[in-house]
Amino acid sequence: MNSKTIAELFVSVTTTFSRNTKPVYRYKQNSQYVDISFSELRSTVQKLAFAFHNLGLQKGDKVALLSENRYEWVLVDFALSSLGIISVPLYTSVTPAQIEYILNDCSASAVVVSNQLMYGKVAKILPNCPSVQTVVSFTSQIDETVRTLNEFIQQTSIEKTEEQLTTWFEHKASNITEEDILTLIYTSGTTGEPKGVILSNKNVISNIQSILNLIPVTNLDTFLSYLPLAHAYERTTGYYTSFASGATTAFAESIETVATNIQETNPTILTSVPRLFDKILVKMEKAFEKESPLKQRMIYNAISISLQYVQSSQQNNVSLTLRWKYMLAEKVILKKIRAKLSPTIRLFVSGGASLSQKSAEFFLGLGYLILEGYGLTESSPVLSVNRPDDIEIGTVGKPLPGVTIKLAEDGEILASGDNIMVGYYNRPEDTMATIIDGKWLATGDIGVWTDRGNLKIIDRKKNIIISKGGKNIAPQPIEQKIAELPIIDQIIVLGDDQEFCIALIVPELNELQLLATSLGMVNLTLEQLISEPKILQSISKQIDIQQKDFSKYERVRKFALLTEPFTIENGTLTPKLSIKRSVVEKKYKQTIESLYR
Secondary structure (H helix, E strand, O other): OOOOOHHHHHHHHHHHOOOOOOOOEEEEEOOEEEEEOHHHHHHHHHHHHHHHHHOOOOOOOEEEEEOOOOHHHHHHHHHHHHHOOEEEEEOOOOOHHHHHHHHHHHOOOEEEEOOHHHHHHHHHHHHHOOOOOEEEEOOOOOOOOEEEHHHHHHHHHHHOOHHHHHHHHHHHHHOOOOOOEEEEEEEOOOOOOOEEEEEEHHHHHHHHHHHHHHOOOOOOOEEEEOOOOOOHHHHHHHHHHHHHOOOEEEEOOOHHHHHHHHHHHOOOEEEEOHHHHHHHHHHHHHHHHOOOHHHHHHHHHHHHHHHHHHHHHHOOOOOHHHHHHHHHHHHHHHHHHHHHHOOOOOEEEEOOOOOOHHHHHHHHHHOOEEEEEEEOHHHOOEEEEOEOOEOOOOOOOEEOOOEEEEEOOOOEEEEEEOOOOOEEOOOHHHHHHHEEOOOEEEEEEEEEEOOOOOEEEEEEHHHOEEOOOOOEEOHHHHHHHHHOOOOEEEEEEEOOOOOOEEEEEEEOHHHHHHHHHHOOOOOOOHHHHOOOHHHHHHHHHHHHHHOOOOOHHHOEEEEEEOOOOOOOOOOOEOOOOOEOHHHHHHHOHHHHHHHHO
16 A cells, blocks of 8 residues: 555545445445445545535635444545545534534534434534534435535536546645645543544554554455444544455444344454453353253353363463364354354454453454454554464554554553654643653553563553552453453442442343342342342352452452443443543442442
């Protein structure tokens, strides 16, 4: 890949694959997947680019994009990047107040929305956003002031021939430089106002090139996209990397339909967050329980062998007997399990949070290649990843080519490279505090190097709990271990400036009901179940077993079960599904205080 800008990449790839019969994008329409060719994509993007140009938008202007993952998101993004217009992607979960702040902070000239619901959020605050001159919608006319993509395409078709458009478009794209700003991504964060991360073409292109140098992706691959395109993780590792390879990207309808969409689209690569793998694992374990006793024994035996094989492989100590047993388990059982989940996926990429050892070993044991990586929006985003031929479970691998990582005295991870952001928009002081000596990105994460030279993330620096006894406690490993219990859906461990650690737990409702039934309790409400002493005692015993390898001062000694899950909608989760600790602590202040009383 020799392109230096996303605009150049778009022209190069659509020219190279103009006659390719394999689609570049697939999306669901009227219950069926619709295929889009490279030539169709090129034609539509050119028309949209000309329409945006006709609106008077200039290189360096900002256009906000408020939409779910869908084909039109890609059309608009490529059209803007080809003109040097800076895209400002927004999560669909943002509130009108947050939209108002971002639009005014970046002085957006226009806003593109997906539908009436998203427009409803924007309409409330438009009078307070003087810089916004135009609103465009993906769908049909919302009101007389809102333009639609179809209008743009039809109008351009009247004004320009395809040949004229191509000449004009390629000229515009060639004027974009690698130093030009590509996008402004506002990090949701867990505290404070969002900050706009400035990423140049050079930042993002360097990251794509580094990823492709490590991970074999070809035009024969198919990606399934379900994580928000507004986030740098999915945008770079999924959308841009897939496109740069000439691969196909299919859009999932939603997070809830991923399992169904996998069966419909037969992807070969899936970028995901650990929570999806954990949920798949729980779902498969429940499916195993429905099999006959004989089949269950065969399945559990095969999985046990696969886990032994993975664990021995990590120590580079696989005996001939174990290798033979694993080959037999693979032939008789494991490949059948893969067939039910997905026989086509050859690569999972996990990022955004730490992957549990249980999930990593399970999927590797099934025969899937699962690579855990690490990065931040500020690094475009990938900093390190496990290599296909060098996987160390519990680590995020070695730095990408072109990325240098070192650890500060307190263990904070510092990174440098062409992928490190230009800075924070309108925040020079924050930029100087985050990019040390004009070179090193202070990630805010604490890490250590393993004996094999791989990076292991301990926790967020700001999440480290300092107990009343002065002990430093990383909550993330504790949360991960306890979360392996089927009855735990979500968990947050707290204990800063306290004598001991506590946990707030969202139970898995089906497992909670099964536990209640096994204890002879029926027809109880959720509120009754979460306070029932027998249930709490049973869960407490399970938690104690999970914590046996932790020091006494690290262990959770008390916990409370919650009736409401942590979600993006109720403000307790970020769009990348990280728990907002400060929000949770404030929301459940009384519960926390009662546990310490």
